Amino acid sequence: MKSKLKSLATLYVTFLKIGAFMFGGGYSMLPLLSRELVVRHGWITEETLLDYFAIAQCMPGAIAINTATLVGNQRDGVLGGAAALLGVITIPMALIVAVAASLMQFWHLPLVASAFAGIRVAVAALITAALINLIRTNVKNVLGIVLCVFAFIVVAVFGQSPILVVLAAAVTGLVAGRVKR
Amino acid sequence: MTLLILFWEFFQTGLFAIGGGLATLPFLQKILERYPDWFGSLHVADVVAIAESTPGPIAVNAASFAGYYAAGVPGALAATFAVVLPSFIIASLVSRALEQYRNSRLIQSAFGALRPTVAGLIAAAGWVVLRTALFSAEIGAGGLLAAIEWKSVALFAVLLVLLHLPKVKSIHPVVYIIAGGAAGLLLGL
Incomplete structure (x- = not known):
């Protein structure tokens, strides 16, 4: 009982640290995870970590959240998954609340409005650059082009919910997989 | 009531935003x-700017x-727990059968179609961000061209x-975001 609690606490604290230093998601956090989970604690091997990462990308939600839950689960079952997950979100959530609370006080100032007008341009550039990469790596055949354009039109032009599009795409993929076989 | 709606909306976001990172964008926009x-x-671009400037996944x-x-x-x-709950449930369910999950033909073919779709969804949300960033708030009689903010476009x-x-x-x-903010102040956007 006591050792179980200790093990959960170690999971929580380890992922608390990971959450605090996790800037820029995706592959950029692999070195951080590897240092903590493989080198420091020896909980998993480098290969397992890469496997988890690959599986985490085939699940809904953020890759970091999925990886944390998978690692925690392998060590201590569902409770371990919960400890790791709570650890990884604690500091990001607390920081965001602090930033939002202070930002709200200054939101109405003209200087803040100017800065955010520039920030929005920077975000637009970041999203455009990310999109170019995303389309290059993920849209590779005719079906891909059709799905990508269809998703854009349904949401951007007709203002429909992205949920419907995701469901339709999943069904299309399943049917296409069937037909291929 | 607000809390319940927040929970429900962000639960759906966590469930359907596949691929992590910017995949959250179209749902947040909605x-x-x-x-x-x-x-x-609040604009969706503001949320992205804050999210990119602090540690943690964009969705969280x-x-x-x-x-x-x-x-x-x-x-x-409420929103944070809701957005991670679907991941927690699914990852807990498959953690004992990871290999079967990964090599499942069904999962593979579903994701084959989901990846290009998510790119299209992010493009749709990106279009809204571009519009708010590069055009003045009111697109008047002059049409789209007259509403272009040239300094922002440059x-x-x-x-x-x-x-x-x-x-x-x-x-x-975050460096780009800070540079954007500084440029916004200097150019008086």
Whole structure:
């Protein structure tokens, strides 16, 4: 009982640290995870970590959240998954609340409005650059082009919910997989 | 009631935003559109800027920020827990059968179609971000062309070129966000 609690606490604290230093998601956090989970604690091997990462990308939600839950689960079952997950979100959530609370006080100032007008341009550039990469790596055949354009039109032009599009795409993929076989 | 709606909306976001990172964007966009009273003058680009400037996954940061904006600390908690709950449930369910899950033909073929679709969804949300960033708020009688903010377009072009230079590309997004803010102040955007 006591050792179980200790093990959960170690999971929580380890992922608390990971959450605090996790800037820029995706592959950029692999070195951080590897240092903590493989080198420091020896909980998993480098290969397992890469496997988890690959599986985490085939699940809904953020890759970091999925990886944390998978690692925690392998060590201590569902409770371990919960400890790791709570650890990884604690500091990001607390920081965001602090930033939002202070930002709200200054939101109405003209200087803040100017800065955010520039920030929005920077975000637009970041999203455009990310999109170019995303389309290059993920849209590779005719079906891909059709799905990508269809998703854009349904949401951007007709203002429909992205949920419907995701469901339709999943069904299309399943049917296409069937037909291929 | 606000908390329940926040929970439900962000639960759906967590469930359907596949691929992590920017995949959250189209869902967030929809939530901001659907409940304008909660979010006031908040744009989806503002949420992305805050999320990219703090540690943690974009989905979690965005949920905390929007939740706090809508309903204070309880809102932040409700939205954040809701957005990670689907991941927690699914990862717990498959953790004992990871290999079967990964090699499942069904999962593989579903994801084959989901990846290009998610790119299209992000493009749709990106279009809204571009519109708010590069055009003035009111698109009047002169049409789209008359509403273009040329200073913003110039800044956008410079940043986009920088983002494609091999050495500059890997610089952290927060640097671009800070540079954008400074440029906004200098140019009086």
